[in-house]
Amino acid sequence: MPETRNPIPPRPASYDKKVALLLQGGGALGSYQGGVYAALAESPYLPDWVAGISIGAINAAIIAGNAPEQRVERLRQFWETITAPPSLWADWLETSFAGFGDHRPAAALRALMLGQPGFFRPRPAAYWLFGDSQVSFYETEALRGTLEALVDFDRINAREMRFSIGAVNLRTGNMVYFDNSETVIRPEHVMASGALPPGFPAVEIDGEMYWDGGLVSNTPLQYVVEKIPRRSRLCFQVDVFPARGTLPRTIEEVQERDKDIRYSSRTRAATDTLTLQHDLRHNINSLWDKLPPALRDTPEARYLYEFGCVTTMDIVQLIHRSDNAQGQAKDYEFSRATMERRWAQGLADARQTLEASPWLAPMPAELGARSFDVVAAARSGPAEPAPQVVTPLKRRRTA
DSSP: OOOOOOOOOOOOTTOOOEEEEEEOOOGGGGHHHHHHHHHHHTSSOOOSEEEEETHHHHHHHHHHTSOGGGHHHHHHHHHHHHTSOSSHHHHHHHHHHHTTTOOHHHHHHHHHHHOBTTTBEEOOHHHHHHSOOOSOSEEOHHHHHHHHHHOOHHHHHTTSSEEEEEEEETTTOOEEEEETTTSOOOHHHHHHHTOOTTTSOOEEETTEEEEEGGGTOSOOHHHHHHSSSOOOEEEEEEESSOSOOOOOOSHHHHHHHHHHHHHHHHHHHHHHHHHHHHHHHHHHHHHHTTSOHHHHTSHHHHHHHTTOOOOOEEEEEEEOOOSSOOOGGGGGOOOHHHHHHHHHHHHHHHHHHHHHOGGGSOOOTTOSEEEEOHHHHHHHSOSSOOOOOOOGGGOOOOO
């Protein structure tokens, strides 16, 4: 039977927020982001700004580095390239495991032992036995070739779409964003954002060495929301590590749960803090109009005025959740079957969210920012929940 889908509500002209797509790190889990973008591409919410970290930076580069009508095709090409079996015997091994009910352990082992085509490969054993000391287990030069084949960096640098990716300066330990409004973007900027140690080597850019931005923060939300000049925005924040989960019953489930909590906690903390800060900015601005001139002209009032902001933010959470345990290797399990399943889930979750479009409800006067998780709400309540209005001091964490 054909898929039954509800129509996406028309986007009224009055809803004039700019649209940002925020793509987080998570290795093989990043195919979920491809499905999310495929849904956005058929909606009235095409992003004008895409920001990413790690695998999110690669997906972001493919989106920003192609014409709108080619982006989904190029994303599919990337994910099909890096999930192709690197050899016939590796494909046979994975297929054999599938006969016993689960191909994923073999796929994860294959990635560890052989790498992934067009992405990374292990350093030859001779490097360790007879060469100099190594600072990573894998080489990533293949990724440069893949990026050059799938991404038009001239298009990115023409600034048709705002593009920002995060990396960590290895010398200072600080987060750095490479933004096409300020920097000429090259393949090495994208590679740096995904250079997760000790697996991947640091990447040199203009005399500095960089590692994966996820070491500091796995979400570019703060950069997008706080970047001056601010604009009112609808932000689709795509996370691949769920905060909520069940009690682990095995060591494998403990390791998976540990990874989910470590990465999702940074996202939750950043989202909660930024929504509270933006509520504060919004209320400072509203209060300013009510102050008498004498009070406005005090040092304290002028200081607060600098924090005021008239913009409002809608933050939409799209989180990869699985009903079954996937194991701690889920972010380096690059099988084609798993990629297809994650892509399909991202597509379905984004379509469900777009069909609900809760951001079209009027913005409460006291809020500067609000967040929505349609999929989570649908699992625990009505299919299309009304947006919850929460006071700044009683915000719910999203998961």
